[in-house]
Amino acid sequence: MDCWAYISDPILERTLCGLDAGVASHCERVARHAVQLGALLGFDGHDLGVLGLAGRIHDIGKLHVPAAIVQKSGRLTPHEWALMQRHSETGQRIVLAQRDIPFREEVALLVRHHHEHWDGGGYPDGLRGDAIPISARILAVVDSYDALTSERPYHRPRTHAEAMAILLPERCTKHDPDLLDLFVQRVIGAVD
Ligand SMILES: [Fe+2]
Numbered sequence: 001m002d003c004w005a006y007i008s009d010p011i012l013e014r015t016l017c018g019l020d021a022g023v024a025s026h027c028e029r030v031a032r033h034a035v036q037l038g039a040l041l042g043f044d045g046h047d048l049g050v051l052g053l054a055g056r057i058h059d060i061g062k063l064h065v066p067a068a069i070v071q072k073s074g075r076l077t078p079h080e081w082a083l084m085q086r087h088s089e090t091g092q093r094i095v096l097a098q099r100d101i102p103f104r105e106e107v108a109l110l111v112r113h114h115h116e117h118w119d120g121g122g123y124p125d126g127l128r129g130d131a132i133p134i135s136a137r138i139l140a141v142v143d144s145y146d147a148l149t150s151e152r153p154y155h156r157p158r159t160h161a162e163a164m165a166i167l168l169p170e171r172c173t174k175h176d177p178d179l180l181d182l183f184v185q186r187v188i189g190a191v192d
Contacts, residue, residue, distance in 0.1 A: 023059065026146055031055030033142040036187045037179065038135065050103050051135045054110035058139055061091030061111070073153045088115050089124050114139040117174045129176075137176040141183050144175070160188070 034055040038048050062070050065087050069080045076084060092112035095104050113127060113136035120128035122140075132140075148163040158166070164184070171177045 023062070026150055027056050027059060029146050030058065030139065030142050033146070033183070033187055034135075034138050037138050037142065037183055040182060040186055041134075046103075047135065050106045050110070051138065053102070054107045054114070054135065055139055055142070057091070057095065057107070058111050058114045058143065059087060059091065060094050061087030061089070063094070064090045071153045075154075085115070085123050088112050109133060110136045110139060112136075114143060116140065118176050119173045121173070132176075134176075134179075137179055141175050141179050142187075144170070145183070145188065 031052045032055075035048050035052045038051045043051065062084075065084055069076065069084055072080065089112060092108045095101055095108035095111050098104060101107060110133060112124065113133055116122040116125065116127045116132045116136060117140070118129060118132070118137070120126050144167060145163055148158045148166055149160065151157050167175070167180065167184075171180050
């Protein structure tokens with residue numbers, strides 16, 4: 001399956017129109033880097049397609065988070081953070097409701113779990129280690145790197161070195177260490 005074939009899918013159009021341009025380009029990069037990492041791991045075409053599609057719409061649940069929270073430049077209050085964290089579960093429900101998304105159950109599962117942490121400290125389910133679907137672990141790594149190196153309402157874009165100084169200490173806490181190592185050595189070092 002070619003994940004890039006779904007650019008004109010209605011839900012993607014709504015996603016790209018409903019979220020700002022920065023979010024849309026972030027999702028495109030997450031999808032591209034995730035597919036590169038999946039390919040290095042030997043994923044077949046089906047799994048690469050599911051991964052690419054999930055990467056493109058992983059934050060679709062943010063459409064249901066108040067824009068004032070998504071775009072807030074300051075620190076989120078505990079209540080705002082709780083609302084923000086709902087975007088992964090909301091995203092899963094949105095994807096499952098779209099009959100026109102191929103393999104939507106698999107895509108929706110990755111959307112749900114893209115903020116789980118290797119040590120069990122993530123959300124929404126606090127899954128740990130290998131219990132987290134490997135494609136969701138991939139999305140967590142590439143999403144984190146791209147978020148750090150992108151302009152956000154609450155921070156300037158970090159340089160690669162600055163992003164590494166944040167990401168590497170998260171090896172074995174937030175991120176699957178093997179996937180983070182492979183991403184740093186073979187994906188980030190090879191593109192852009
Ligand atoms: Fe997210």
